[in-house]
Amino acid sequence: MNMKIAVYPGSFDPLTNGHLDILKRALNLFDKVILLLAVNPKKKSVFTIEERLSMMKETVKDLKGVEVDFTDGLTVAYAKEHGACSLIRGLRAVSDFEYEFQLSAANSFIDPDIDMVFLMAKKETTFISSSMINQMFQSGVDIKPLVPEAVLRAYQSKKK
Numbered sequence: 001m002n003m004k005i006a007v008y009p010g011s012f013d014p015l016t017n018g019h020l021d022i023l024k025r026a027l028n029l030f031d032k033v034i035l036l037l038a039v040n041p042k043k044k045s046v047f048t049i050e051e052r053l054s055m056m057k058e059t060v061k062d063l064k065g066v067e068v069d070f071t072d073g074l075t076v077a078y079a080k081e082h083g084a085c086s087l088i089r090g091l092r093a094v095s096d097f098e099y100e101f102q103l104s105a106a107n108s109f110i111d112p113d114i115d116m117v118f119l120m121a122k123k124e125t126t127f128i129s130s131s132m133i134n135q136m137f138q139s140g141v142d143i144k145p146l147v148p149e150a151v152l153r154a155y156q157s158k159k160k
Helices: 017-027 049-060 075-079 094-110 130-138 149-159
Strands: 005-009 032-038 066-071 086-091 115-120
Touching: 005 017, 005 075, 005 149, 017 032, 017 066, 017 086, 017 115, 032 049, 032 075, 049 066, 049 149, 066 075, 075 094, 086 094
Parallel strands: 005 032, 005 086, 032 066, 086 115
Antiparallel strands: none
16 A cells, blocks of 8 residues: 655744644545654744644644654655655645745755645634734733644743
C-alpha cells in the first residue's frame, strides 16, 4: 500500500483553531500529515521554537495520522525527503491568494512532483491569524475560543 503523505508547513506562532481545522480536513485527504514548524530566522516570533513545538505536539497528540516536526530549510525539500506528495496550505481571503500563488510557483520550480493543496478556511475562522491572535491577547481580548488549550496556557505563562 502506498501511503499518501502531506506536509502542512507554517510558523505556527501560535497554532490557532483555524490551523487545526485545516489540519483535520487534510487528514480526510491524506493517510499522514506532518505538521511542520517552518522556522524563518528573519521573522520575530512571540514563542520560541521549543515552545511552539511543545504546543503543537500537545494539541495534536490525540489526532491519528499526525506527526510534528520542524525545519529551517526549504519546505519543498523537506517534503521530498519525507516521501510527501503534497504541501497543505490554508487560504483565508483573496489577500492570501497572491502570496500563496507565488509560493506555489516557486515550489513547483524547485520540485514539480510536490503538489500544493489549498484548503479554504471556514467562514468562522477567516479572520484568525497568528499575528491577530498576538495583538488580541496583548490588548486583553479573550482568545480562548480561537486557540487550542495548550496555546492559551502558553500565553498565560508568558504573561506572568
